Amino acid sequence: MEKLNSRSAHQDGERRQGVTDRQRRGQRRDTTTSQDGDIESGEELSSLIPIDSNKHQKQQQKKNKDSNRDVASKETSLFVGPSATNSPADKSKNKGGRGSKKQVFESYMTSEEVSHGLKRGELIQGQLRINPKKYHEAFIPSPDDTRDIFLDGIVARNRALNGDIVVVQVLPQEQWKVVRSDTECEGASESETQREHVAQTMQKKTDLPQCSDQDEPISKFQKSTLTDTGTVVYIVEKKHSRAATGFLKFLPEKPFAMFSPMDHRVPRINVPLVDCPEDFSSRPGDYTNTLFICRITNWAADSNFAEGRLAKTLGQAGEIEPETEGILTEYDVDFSEFSDEVLDCLPKNLPWTIPPEEMSKRRDLRKECIFTIDPATARDLDDALSCKQLPDGNFEVGVHIADVSYFVEEGNALDAIASQRATSVYLVQKVIPMLPRLLCEELCSLNPLTDRLTFSVIWKITPEGKILSEWFGRSVIRSCVKLSYDHAQSMIEDPEKMFSAEELPPVDPVHPIDEIHQAVLNLHSIAKNLRAQRFSGGALRLDQLKLSFTLDKETMMPQGCYIYQYRDSNKLVEEFMLLANIATAHHIHRKFPELALLRRHPPPKAKMVDELQELCDQLGIKIDLSSAGTLHKSLNTALGDDKYSSARKEVLTHMCSRPMQMALYFCTGVLKNEQLFKHYALNVPLYTHFTSPIRRYADIIVHRLLASSLRLSTKEVEKQASHCNDKKTMSKRVQELSSELFFGVFVKECGPLDSEAMVMGVLDQSFDVLVLRYGVQKRIYCKVSCGSLHLQGTVGKKSELTLLWTPEDLEEPPTEQVISVFTLVEVQLKADNAPMKYSAVLKRPDNLEKTHSCVCKQQSIHY
Secondary structure, eight states: OOOOOTTTTTBOOOOOOOOOSOOSSSOOOOOOOOOOSOOSTTTTOSOSSOSOOOOOOOOOOOOOTTOTTOHHHHHHHHHSSOOTTTOGGGGGGGGSTTOOSSOOSOOOOOHHHHHHHHHTTSEEEEEOEEOSSSTTEEEEEOTTSSSEEEEESHHHHTTOOTTOEEEEEEOOGGGOEEEEEOGGGTTOOSOHHHHHHHHHHSOOOTTSOOOOSSOOOOOTTSEEEEEOBEEEEEEEEOOSOOEEEEEEEOOTTOSEEEEEESSTTSOOEEEEGGGSOTTTTTOGGGGTTEEEEEEEEEOOTTOSSEEEEEEEEEEETTOHHHHHHHHHHHTTOOOSOOOHHHHTTSOOSSSOOOOHHHHTTSEEOTTSOEEEEEOTTOOOOOEEEEEEEOTTSOEEEEEEEEOGGGTSOTTSHHHHHHHHHOBOEEOSSOEEOSSOHIIIIIISSOOTTSEEEEEEEEEEEOTTOOEEEEEEEEEEEEOSOEEEHHHHHHHHHOTTOOOOGGGSSOOOTTSOHHHHHHHHHHHHHHHHHHHHHHHHTTOOOOOOOOEEEEEOTTTOOEEEEEEOOOOHHHHHHHHHHHHHHHHHHHHHHHHOTTTOEEEEBOOOOHHHHHHHHHHHHHTTOOOOOSSHHHHHHHHHHSSOSSHHHHHHHHHHHHHHHTTOOOOEEEETTTOOOGGGGOBTTTTBSOOOOOSOTTTBHHHHHHHHHHTTOOOOOHHHHHHHHHHHHHHHHHHHHHHHHHHHHHHHHHHHHHOOEEEEEEEEEEOSSEEEEEETTTTEEEEEEHHHHOSOEEEOOOBTTBOEEEEEEOOSSTTSOOEEEEEETTOEEEEEEEEOSSTTOEEEEEOOGGGGHHHHHHHHHHHHHHO
8 A cells, every 4th residue: 555645645656547538539438338257247247437427517618729639638628727616726727837836736634634534534535436427526435335425626636546545525515516417328438528529520411400509408317416525635545557648749938748648537747858759849740649658757736737757659549559558558457578587486397297296185087077168269278167977866066277376376476476467458359467378378277188287166966956065175187178158059059969070179089079068968957057046046147238359360450340149158157157156255264264355246336226216217117126136037027028128128237237336355354244245246145256366366365265375364365355356447447448449440440330229318419329239338419410409308317309300301391309218229330530439420210210110109108
């Protein structure tokens, strides 16, 4: 933890995190669309983008005299100084430089004052969340986690950045602010300021009538609430990396350049000219589209601008590799090569074989029919399965996990880098591994026809899924085949087929193909029973559409994209991984009640659940949000199977994911109330991560607990758990940004793309949609897409827009289109002029009269 006193709190002790939607020209950040590869039945589906988003109040933008490319300067001029309600000091912010010497930010309290204030309950500590769509808004959770404390404007944040652990002083109630809830529209990512600029500068289409530039009133479905409001008085830990990707702007007669981050939650930064390219001052126009990485070194209390140093020139905005490197750097992902000191920890004698003395300590399972089921492209094979029918009709089922802890000795250089990285990071085009590839892809990976060290959990289990006995221990296996999900799915779908050797990867001749086929079928049968029992017992799974890509093997550019299909073969593996994780959690908690590293999933935010319930009630949707089980049942039984109902279920799933909280690693010795150990989505009292030690450091700690070899204290386990939480959060966001980056390139190269979409939320002159063909969320601006519009009366959160389209034949009456939640529309995704950026435009309803009339008819049923 980086402890900061009142003198040093504003100095930069660089760490991590930090970026999403705020952009300039090279804008690439959009909504979260993909989900983590972990299979925890919905625990990871809470959006990383802050949920507290209210309708962006339109602000006046001064026209920048400095040219065409500084779109962001209009937006960042709103950001880098305090909001108009906070301080007059921001009048100097557009003049460049440090601005006036008048104090802009309050001085930080001393550590002693903070300590006393926290003890007396006068101050509140929490993690800062800055709204990526409206960067003048920020929040920290209240101590009881039932509500949020609102921080209004940049001055109130007092130089803290997104993700920082801060201490906040709540203002007197007469200074509290009314915060409007806009949770239905959280999906869109572009700032209203930015999109208004686009709307005003885009050439109007000839078939669209002119629109008024006046904003309509805020939609009444946005629930206004008087919210506790406060200011930051101390930064406990700078978790934000203090690094940002952005562009340089030349300032005549200044000894520094202005760095404008693409993430507008980060301030503009003064950078010494000596850091800039040699010819930057003489030829600044050459660098208009060049991406740079800048690190904040200081942010003085008397300046609207931070100070920083250029770390690297990335390359041209819009190119995948520079953009990817920028994302990794901003989120503090270590993608450097492993040092010689780390590599020296690896086995030297290759090819490596298991030492005889190690073999004698383990259960030898090499003759068993054990196999892996993974994505076809996977190279780090963590887990294998086995299933043998017993004479009494029951089954011996095994889950066998790579014994990474054998190769990663606690306390050495390899362990240090693994604990620091904490997770592998999966990008569209590559993986940033937690461990050196010799371990990830060879010595630890459960490759076929090779002896490998494992940790196994083996059950005696009935065909119905009842566990009769359980064994944990270290083992040795020899996988007989590397099956892909497609191979396993084919076996499940065609149980009578005799598969030939040519249809499968190389198979160990000791085990006939039909033996492997039968094992897959038996596992599938048991998994179906386990799954049915889980959901009847109150578990929840929120499946969101996940976009996958096909890449050119040479250029690694996207050739196509598709929605990933989650099938029975995926479910088979998921059930037994969940079973192993749950069994392991109980095992280590019994053995080490004060030291176990578990994973808890808190229930969703009560306030947001209440608001969602109110919205669903007003929309005529019968959904029960009282528990994980009732929510799952509602989503899977209350809706029909037709195309419209399927789309509506996708939108509802997105809505229901927003109140969900992230699951967290923790040490049982720190959290005394065992009721808080519970995993909400899985509806189990204890859960942990055991099954992916190649890519998750938390699993390595769990393996050491299983082996009774962990030498850490409770405090040290909790510290590592917190670090794993941070790294997992950032890894997830980097994965999403990588997907958005590639989809932006795909739209540019292959667009425009047409798709059906369903409305998720309605604002005053825009609405959010889920683009069903691609699983992305976009905001559609009526000023850009269509003609005159009228906001109809609203009741509570229910809101609709009536759009009037000018007909091609002027003698015909205008086409009327009603937009409300769950309306099906046709949209077109088109590349913007900005690199990696694309917009969604509403298509004319008369292009699809049947669909339009059908949607209206269906809406009348639900309303």
